[in-house]
Amino acid sequence: MTIWDLLADLYVATPSETEWGRISNEFKSLWNMPNCVGSIDGKHINITCPANSGSMYYNYKGNYSIVLLAVCDANYTFTCVDIGAYGSQSDGGVYHFSKLADAIENDRLGLPHDQPLPGETEPFPHYLVGDAAFPLRRYLMRPYPGRGIPEEQEYFNKRLSRARRVIENAFGILTAKWRILRTTLCMAPKNAEQIVKACIVLHNFIKLSCANYVASDFVDRYEEDATIAGSWRNEVVPLPSISRVSSNRGSSNNYDLRDALKTHLFNNKI
Template identity: 50%
Template sequence: MEAIEVILIILMLLEARECFKRIYGVRSCWVRPALQNRDNHGFFSTHFGFTEEFKQAIRMEKPVFVLLLSLIRERISKNSNRPSIPPEFRLYLTLSYLAHGGSKPFYSCAFKIGLSTMKEIVGETCDVLWEILGPVYLSVPLKDEWKRIATDFYLMWDLPNCIGAIDGKHINIFCPSNSGSLFYNYKGTYSIVLLAVCDANYTFTGIDIGAYGSQSDGGILWNSGFGKLLYNGKLDLPENGILPDTDISFPHYFVGDNAFPLKSFLMRPYPGANLPLDRQIFNKRLSRARRVIENAFGILSCRWRILLSPLQMSPAYAEKIVKATVVQRSISTRRKATVLKKDCGGVMFQVDVLQKARRVGSNNASQNAFKLRDILKNFLVSHPVQSRPQ
C-alpha cells in the first residue's frame, strides 16, 4: 500500500471518529479548557475564604452556612472516578444565585462551570434543602405551639386568640409555553402563588407553593393539605380560650384579607366603604395583626433577591427556588440547633403538583361566623390598643 493511501485512510478514520463524537455526544475532554482553572480563578475559590466577600455573596453568616452544609452534605456529595464538584461549592453557588438572582450564564462564567451543570446543581440543591429541612422547619405546629403563637399575637399586636396571619404572594414568572391564562393573574402578570401562614415574629409556620396565578387565595387554601385539615376540623388547634378581662369563650383563629372566606377559624375585615366607627376600628386592629404576613413576604424578597424580578424558568423549577428561599428564611429566624429536635411527623402546608382550584360552596360564611366577628369587634372596641414592649 502506497503512503498516500495510508494517509487517506488515516484521514478518513479521523473524520469518522469526529462524526461519531458529534452523533453520540462523546466528549473529547471532561472540562473545557476555559474552565479548567476553576480551582484557582473561579468565584468560589476567590471569595469563599474571605469573611466580608463571603457574606456579601450569599447574604448569610459563616456559622449558619456551616450548620446548613453539615445537614445536607451527604445528600449533595457526588462520587465518581474523576474529581467531582465539592458540596460546599454546590451550596455556595446555589445560595449566591438565590441571594442575587440574575442570568444563569453569568454564574456559569463566574464559577467556571458549564451552564447545564450550573442549572443541575441549583435544582438538585434546592430539592435537597426542601426535602431535609422542610419537614423540620415548616411542619404544622402542635397544640402547645399554637398557644404560644396566640400569646405572642396578643402581647405584640393586641389581638387575642389569633394563631397566625395568612396571605398569598404572587411569584412572577415568564409566561410558560401553551399555558393559556392559567398563570395570568389579576395584576396583569404571570405567576405562581406562595400562600403562607406566619406567627407574630414574621416566622413562617406553613406554606403552599405552586398554585396557578389565576386562582384566588381562598381557593388555594381550600385545595391545600393544610386547608383540608383546617376546614374538616382535624388540625390540632387549641380549645376555645377566654377573651382577656371577660368571661367570653372564643375560638382560636387565623386572620386574612377579603380574599378569604369568613369562618369561625378565619377572621376577615368587614367589607365595604363608609363603615360605622366600630367596624372601622375592628378592621384597623385586624389589619394591624395581618400585616405581619406582608412584612414576612417583604423580608423574604429583600433577603433572597431572586424573587424581586420575574423568574425566567419553568414553573416546576421556579417552585424549587421558592421552596429553598422559604426554608432559608425559616433557618435565619430560628438559628438555634435545638429547633432541629422538633417533631417531623407533622403535615406540611404544601401542594406538590400544580392544580386548578375548584369553586366551592363552603366559602360562604355561616351565621355563627358573623356572630363571632361581631363579638370580637365589640371586644376590640372596648379594649383599646395598649403600649407594650416589643
C-alpha cells in the first residue's frame, strides 16, 4: 500500500519518550488524567465472509470482521494501531496477542519513566486507559467492575470514562470522514487491512496538517458536569466495539496502583 508506505513513518510512528511526555501533559491539561499516555479500544471493520475461514472472522454481532485495535493521543490522533485480528476475538484477546502488547510487555514502546502524580511523592507509571474488556496492568487502567460500588470507585470510573471517550471520538471522526469504513468491505481480509491502514494514516496526515479537519462541535465536549455529544454522532453509527468483558486477573500490585490513582483523583476533584 503506497499511501501507508510513504506516510506511516511520519504520521503513525511510535512516539518517542519526549513525545509520550507531551501526550501525557495534554491528557492532564485537556482530560484531567495525570500520567495517561493514551486511550485504547478495538472496533470491528465489517468484511464479506472469507473463503474457507469457518468462524474465525464471525463476530458477536452476527457479521464477519477484522479488528482495528488502536491507541490515540489527547487530540484524536492515532499513535499505535494493530489491524487484522479475527472478529471472533474479544478486546482482551486481541490485545493479548497484539504487537502492541508485546512491545509494552517487553519495554519496547519507549514510555516515560515513572514519575509522581501531581502533589504526590511516590513514582507512578504512565498508562493507557481502556474499558472493561481490557486487562488491568500497571500500564493499563480499566474501570472498577460492578454496580453500587463505593463513591471513590464510582468517581474514578467517571474520570477514566471521560479520558477513554477520546478514542471513541477518534473512531467517530475516522468513520465520519472516511465513509468506506461505514460499509462492508467486499474483499479479502488482507486487502481490507490495507484500506483501514490508508484511512488511519490519512486521518493523521490531514488532522496534523489542517486545522479545520475537526471542528470543535464535531467531538464530545464537557460543560460543567454535562457531556455534550459531538455532531459526528448524528452523521454515523459508531463502529461496533468488541464488548465481551476480559477476565480481570491483575496482580495485587496492579490493584494497588489503581487504588492509588483512584484516591488521587478523588482527592483532586474537578
